[in-house]
Amino acid sequence: MKTIAQIAAALQGYDPQALSADQVQDFLSLLVEPVIETETIGIFDALGRVLAQDVVSPISVPPHDNSAMDGFAFDGGQLQAGQPLVLRCRGTAFAGQAWAGDAGAGDCVKIMTGAIMPAGMDTVVPVEFVQIAGDQVTIPADVLCQGDNRRLLGEDLMAGQPALVRGQGLEPAALGLVASLGLATVQVFRRLKVAYFSTGDEILSLGEAPREGAVYDSNRYTVFGLLTKLGVEVIDLGVVKDEPVALETAFRQAAAQADAIITSGGVSMGEADHTKAMMKQLGDVAFWRIAMRPGRPMAVGKITEDGRSAVLFGLPGNPVAVMVTFLAFVRPALLQMMGAQLREPVLLQAHSAEALRKKPGRTEYQRGIVSRGADGTLSVRTTGNQGSGVLRSMVEANGLIVLHHRQGNVAVGDVVDVMMFDSTP
Ligand code: AMP
Numbered sequence: 535m536k537t538i539a540q541i542a543a544a545l546q547g548y549d550p551q552a553l554s555a556d557q558v559q560d561f562l563s564l565l566v567e568p569v570i571e572t573e574t575i576g577i578f579d580a581l582g583r584v585l586a587q588d589v590v591s592p593i594s595v596p597p598h599d600n601s602a603m604d605g606f607a608f609d610g611g612q613l614q615a616g617q618p619l620v621l622r623c624r625g626t627a628f629a630g631q632a633w634a635g636d637a638g639a640g641d642c643v644k645i646m647t648g649a650i651m652p653a654g655m656d657t658v659v660p661v662e663f664v665q666i667a668g669d670q671v672t673i674p675a676d677v678l679c680q681g682d683n684r685r686l687l688g689e690d691l692m693a694g695q696p697a698l699v700r701g702q703g704l705e706p707a708a709l710g711l712v713a714s715l716g717l718a719t720v721q722v723f724r725r726l727k728v729a730y731f732s733t734g735d736e737i738l739s740l741g742e743a744p745r746e747g748a749v750y751d752s753n754r755y756t757v758f759g760l761l762t763k764l765g766v767e768v769i770d771l772g773v774v775k776d777e778p779v780a781l782e783t784a785f786r787q788a789a790a791q792a793d794a795i796i797t798s799g800g801v802s803m804g805e806a807d808h809t810k811a812m813m814k815q816l817g818d819v820a821f822w823r824i825a826m827r828p829g830r831p832m833a834v835g836k837i838t839e840d841g842r843s844a845v846l847f848g849l850p851g852n853p854v855a856v857m858v859t860f861l862a863f864v865r866p867a868l869l870q871m872m873g874a875q876l877r878e879p880v881l882l883q884a885h886s887a888e889a890l891r892k893k894p895g896r897t898e899y900q901r902g903i904v905s906r907g908a909d910g911t912l913s914v915r916t917t918g919n920q921g922s923g924v925l926r927s928m929v930e931a932n933g934l935i936v937l938h939h940r941q942g943n944v945a946v947g948d949v950v951d952v953m954m955f956d957s958t959p
Pocket residue numbers: 732733734736737749750751752753754798799800801802805850851852853
């Protein structure tokens with residue numbers, strides 16, 4: 535793992551006191567490394583995991599040309615424009631077995647969906663298209679073309695082709711695809727372990743009595759949710775008081791077991807607390823001021839314990855800032871550590887339903903509610919109060935309006951980018 539100084543030297547214009555959101559992402563992509571250990575697991579355990587190896591198809595899917603419809607198979611070369619075609623039915627081809635009979639010109643075979651196409655036949659007429667009289671089947675003129683309603687051998691996958699590639703996340707469709715190849719297991723990267731704790735003397739754990747000046751810990755729960763959705767193993771270290779011994783114990787415990795440590799609180803400028811001091815003492819850590827809103831302060835680096843290093847993400851304390859910095863920076867960095875191929879999140883474009891004040895020179899993430907108007911266009915309005923402590927704004931929103939670094943004020947009707955919460959890959 536590279537040191538903070540090495541990464542800083544490699545980045546043009548690096549100023550820890552004034553980093554842009556893009557520079558933060560560049561820095562983190564140089565700091566983190568993918569896990570190397572892999573394991574082979576069954577498909578039912580593989581949802582959300584990341585493939586460590588290409589999956590090469592051992593078979594062709596489908597393995598034979600087969601019928602896509604219930605109907606009659608025949609040689610489509612006999613079709614002539616403007617002419618009905620009269621055929622004689624010679625038997626039935628059932629799904630899962632080859633039809634053993636003999637048929638030639640002027641013949642057809644009744645066929646079930648999925649049944650192997652009889653030799654010499656390449657077209658299926660659906661049963662609802664034909665007139666049947668005894669063994670005579672009449673296809674009206676101009677209802678189909680040669681090759682219709684036939685699925686070709688290997689049209690889903692050809693034997694020897696990579697069906698899935700290393701770094702791909704295993705979503706439900708991928709699980710089914712693996713099974714369709716006859717494979718029961720996949721090789722995946724081991725699950726990432728991420729330790730989390732909240733810091734601050736004013737933070738109450740659930741079950742504690744309310745007291746003046748104190749707030750209940752919410753970050754621990756939002757971070758738990760964000761991490762769990764990502765598919766990592768979460769190590770919950772609770773709320774840690776702002777005392778050197780407690781902090782040192784928590785950081786050492788976290789670094790000894792986890793690949794990454796996430797904390798919240800205690801990294802703002804001028805905080806007279808021990809969190810930053812302990813990060814400095816135990817690790818190689820940079821303290822940043824990011825040109826963004828919400829979420830200006832952040833500490834990043836690594837903490838080493840027993841010869842193992844864990845990446846540290848010291849997030850600000852405000853509940854919205856925690857979620858925004860997680861989505862903007864921590865999530866892509868963790869995906870990289872999980873071995874996942876990074877896909878840029880798809881930003882949606884929507885017309886702003888309100889004027890938004892925005893200063894160029896920082897990135898703003900406003901909580902937005904995107905809706906589709908009667909004319910089909912997307913519009914977005916904010917959730918109102920954008921204070922970084924207003925967690926309700928994250929609950930009401932369905933995405934973050936991303937006002938980019940150079941962008942200025944937004945007028946009603948202007949198009950803005952939105953990072954949707956459930957379309958982020
Ligand atoms: P800090 O960054 O430590 O100055 O915290 C900024 C604000 O976030 C303060 O108002 C804290 O009370 C609040 N805060 C810090 N940690 C948490 C937490 N775990 N849950 C809820 N609020 C928090």
